[in-house]
Amino acid sequence: MNKDEFGKSFKWGVSTAAFQIEGSCSAEGKGPSIWDTFSSRKGKILHGQHARVACDFYNRYEQDLDLVKALHIGNFRFSFAWSRILPEGKGTVNQKGLDFYNRLIDSSLERGINPWPTLYHWDLPQALEDLGGWTNRDIVGWFSDYTDLCARSFGDRIDHWMVMNEPMVFTGAGYFLGVHAPGKTGLKNFFPAVHHAVLSMAAGGRILKSANSQAEVGTTFSCSHIEPYSQKSWNVSAAKRADVLFNRLMIEPVLGMGYPDEELSILKGIRKYMQAGDEDKMAFDFDFIGLQTYTREIVRYSLLTPYLHAKLVKAENRKVPLTTMKWEVYPEGIYSIIKKYSAYKQIKKIYITENGAAFPDELRDGGVDDQERLSFIQTSLQQLLKAKDEGCPVDGYFVWTLTDNFEWAEGYHPRFGLIHVDFNTQKRTIKSSGKWYGEFLK
Numbered sequence: 192m193n194k195d196e197f198g199k200s201f202k203w204g205v206s207t208a209a210f211q212i213e214g215s216c217s218a219e220g221k222g223p224s225i226w227d228t229f230s231s232r233k234g235k236i237l238h239g240q241h242a243r244v245a246c247d248f249y250n251r252y253e254q255d256l257d258l259v260k261a262l263h264i265g266n267f268r269f270s271f272a273w274s275r276i277l278p279e280g281k282g283t284v285n286q287k288g289l290d291f292y293n294r295l296i297d298s299s300l301e302r303g304i305n306p307w308p309t310l311y312h313w314d315l316p317q318a319l320e321d322l323g324g325w326t327n328r329d330i331v332g333w334f335s336d337y338t339d340l341c342a343r344s345f346g347d348r349i350d351h352w353m354v355m356n357e358p359m360v361f362t363g364a365g366y367f368l369g370v371h372a373p374g375k376t377g378l379k380n381f382f383p384a385v386h387h388a389v390l391s392m393a394a395g396g397r398i399l400k401s402a403n404s405q406a407e408v409g410t411t412f413s414c415s416h417i418e419p420y421s422q423k424s425w426n427v428s429a430a431k432r433a434d435v436l437f438n439r440l441m442i443e444p445v446l447g448m449g450y451p452d453e454e455l456s457i458l459k460g461i462r463k464y465m466q467a468g469d470e471d472k473m474a475f476d477f478d479f480i481g482l483q484t485y486t487r488e489i490v491r492y493s494l495l496t497p498y499l500h501a502k503l504v505k506a507e508n509r510k511v512p513l514t515t516m517k518w519e520v521y522p523e524g525i526y527s528i529i530k531k532y533s534a535y536k537q538i539k540k541i542y543i544t545e546n547g548a549a550f551p552d553e554l555r556d557g558g559v560d561d562q563e564r565l566s567f568i569q570t571s572l573q574q575l576l577k578a579k580d581e582g583c584p585v586d587g588y589f590v591w592t593l594t595d596n597f598e599w600a601e602g603y604h605p606r607f608g609l610i611h612v613d614f615n616t617q618k619r620t621i622k623s624s625g626k627w628y629g630e631f632l633k
């Protein structure tokens with residue numbers, strides 16, 4: 192496999208997210224986000240860990256960008272922490288927050304690295320959560336104002352924008368299961384959160400595009416290749432329902448298809464939160480769709496799972512190789528995912544904006560020989576190339592992630608980085624996977 196096989200326009204990158212790396216949670220005027228609050232609550236994060244320092248990226252971004260450059264990675268995806276820029280989520284602007292992201296963007300450009308910001312990677316300002324967060328329809332306006340401010344502040348140097356990161360995960364884990372911030376549960380929170388996230392995504396897209404029609408504007412979705420546990424009809428239909436929830440719910444309204452609630456009727460509950468004209472407002476013609484995929488899911492019928500009547504068969508019980516996240520090691524899934532989304536005629540271009548794997552890396556003799564991650568990335572790329580050669584409009588690949596970081600509710604235990612971080616000393620060590628990626632991109 193050779194980089195040239197992917198074509199000249201193919202975007203090679205690496206992805207990160209503000210809360211997972213920056214630290215400095217209350218530095219220079221930053222307001223608290225829901226993740227600051229959530230991770231300070233007892234029992235929410237594995238081993239009681241928090242992200243007050245994380246990778247100290249707020250202070251070390253230049254050294255980390257030097258590493259991005261040393262690995263020949265031309266595109267750096269990061270996110271803005273909304274409450275660094277607007278401590279209360281709206282109203283007064285924190286100039287120091289804008290300054291930080293201006294420095295980050297300028298430092299990237301100085302090194303010949305294209306900055307790819309995401310406006311929202313899960314860290315909602317706590318002040319807005321206090322007003323209901325994603326369950327309050329006013330958030331569409333708050334998010335639009337924040338988007339507009341970012342477009343005006345940074346837009347002169349940004350060619351590629353992403354509005355949101357994985358809305359299904361932050362609404363599902365944060366507003367239905369309660370295992371992510373803000374820790375809310377139930378359909379009465381989930382449904383309005385879904386609808387307002389969808390409206391905000393499309394509104395954000397419109398604002399960014401009208402601020403600069405030359406910039407490429409996209410948004411990102413989590414997705415997994417899903418297979419039924421067996422070909423029994425009840426398992427096949429359970430897998431279809433899971434596919435609606437995990438892979439289709441968020442993207443289809445954006446593509447102008449409405450919510451896929453005919454195939455999972457519980458979702459009709461979202462209609463209660465819809466107002467006249469919303470169908471149109473939910474849709475936006477994004478220049479690209481970012482797909483983020485890590486594993487596959489095997490689904491079987493379950494009488495006891497409310498609403499969905501389907502459950503994921505845990506990879507642990509399937510005697511398959513596992514990552515530290517207990518996800519099946521299944522890099523082949525990226526192929527079917529690209530094929531699946533390429534079938535939507537509305538999608539013009541796909542970038543894989545996250546893909547990677549966590550393994551129990553060990554620092555030995557000054558290095559980390561992470562052969563499993565290396566082979567995961569290589570296989571993913573072969574599968575991506577296969578889909579591309581078959582005509583799928585996939586034109587970019589971003590590894591998740593640059594450095595080991597704060598993995599949300601799992602704390603620092605899962606290591607996803609191309610670069611190892613010793614969280615006691617903040618020392619960075621390029622892993623074998625990082626060295627390979629760097630050589631490949633050279």
Ligand code: BGC
Nearest residue numbers: 208356357360413545591598
């Ligand atoms: C998220 C990242 C996360 C990664 C691995 C994605 O769902 O966007 O923030 O760290 O998966 O779990």
